[in-house]
Amino acid sequence: MLKRMLIIYNPVAGQRKFQKLMPVAEQILGDAGYDVTLIPTTEEAKSATKIAKQGAKDGFEVIVAAGGDGTVNDVVNGLMQVATPPIFGVLPVGTTNDFARALQMAKDPIDALNIMAARNTVAVDVGKANNDYFINNAAGGKITEITYAVKESLKNKIGRLAYLFSGISMLPKLAPKKVTVTHDEGVFEGEILLLFGSLTNSVGGMEQLCPPAVFNDGKMDLLLLKKVSPAKLLKLLASIKSGAHLESEDVVYVRTKKVQITCKTSLNISYDGVYGGETPYELEVLPEKLQVLADAKRIQHRLHN
Known part of the structure; x- marks a missing residue:
């Protein structure tokens, strides 16, 4: 069964790395049974948070942050605003990629795409900082x-x-x-x-x-x-x-x-x-x-x- 995946990407992260990867990403994830939708972030503050929250409400089963740690954080804050968050994914195309590095996904975005294509998940803790995450x-x-x-x-x-x-x-x-x-x-x-x-x-x-x-x-x-x-x-x-x-x-x-x-x-x-x-x-x-x-x-x- 196809899983609906929303990829929220920062168009300027990592020297516009994701835009170069976009065709490969759609191919690998499509072959793995994902119905992929791509939405770029905007210059509006916390735009990825708003997109992620709406994506979760719209029933996307998987929501991916394609960017650096700032994009990852914004998307996580959007997911945490719904009662049952969808599965989260990280495509490391930013500058430091701390969370993706910790997941052993950070060195090669193609490697990260193949891990996501396998559709395996782990449960991770989330931190709450006052009213943010x-x-x-x-x-x-x-x-x-x-x-x-x-x-x-x-x-x-x-x-x-x-x-x-x-x-x-x-x-x-x-x-x-x-x-x-x-x-x-x-x-x-x-x-x-x-x-x-x-x-x-x-x-x-x-x-x-x-x-x-x-x-x-x-x-x-x-x-x-x-x-x-x-x-x-x-x-x-x-x-x-x-x-x-x-x-x-x-x-x-x-x-x-x-x-x-x-x-x-x-x-x-x-x-x-x-x-x-x-x-x-x-x-x-x-x-x-x-x-x-x-x-x-x-x-x-x-x-x-």
Whole structure:
């Protein structure tokens, strides 16, 4: 039986990569028994959210986000506005593709299309951030602003280097924020440079920041980087590759179902690289809330049995 699939694509993501792939995508997915409808996002804010919500109401059984992490987030927020969300799919044609990378789908869009064509799914947790949703991570701190401050035109010109250049320019501006963070294991009060509440192991293209993360165990990996000197910060960043940063006295690392964040001044929060506003914030994990097209064998070590 044909399954109705809606592909919501960002026409400018990844140097317009999807438009080049469109004929191949329709061929592979059509041969796999999908009745494919394609709708582009627009410049209107949250257009993908509105399209996804309407698509779910119109009875599409599968809705795919073709773009980067911002498009993925917008589509997820649309799906979460219906009582029973359709199956979700990700075609990684953006700049960083964190969620698709975590699903082991990010290196080659053709590979991702073939995984979707197999029609296998896994259940994944979804995060709730106040009244919005995220599927990869929520983050706070000055350096995280690069994820939503980098212009689309610059990303299209130089790809992931855009984040590197923006990150270097922000290093002198890094300032600690005094926060109170309440989680399942207790309360942290003090100054931090960074905060991550992650549902997967892939953050900003790094796959070792939260290496124990599991897709469907009902918990997020909460990581707080305390106030440190620039030299110590660079040393900590260098230790991420080995995972040694999780043992540092300058890092708080816990696994938790809920997090409450307050700040005496203000702390910007982003989720899946999208600006989400300022504290106070409450983060919560919604267990196995979405079915996602994926190859379970590739990510078996990240699934809770």
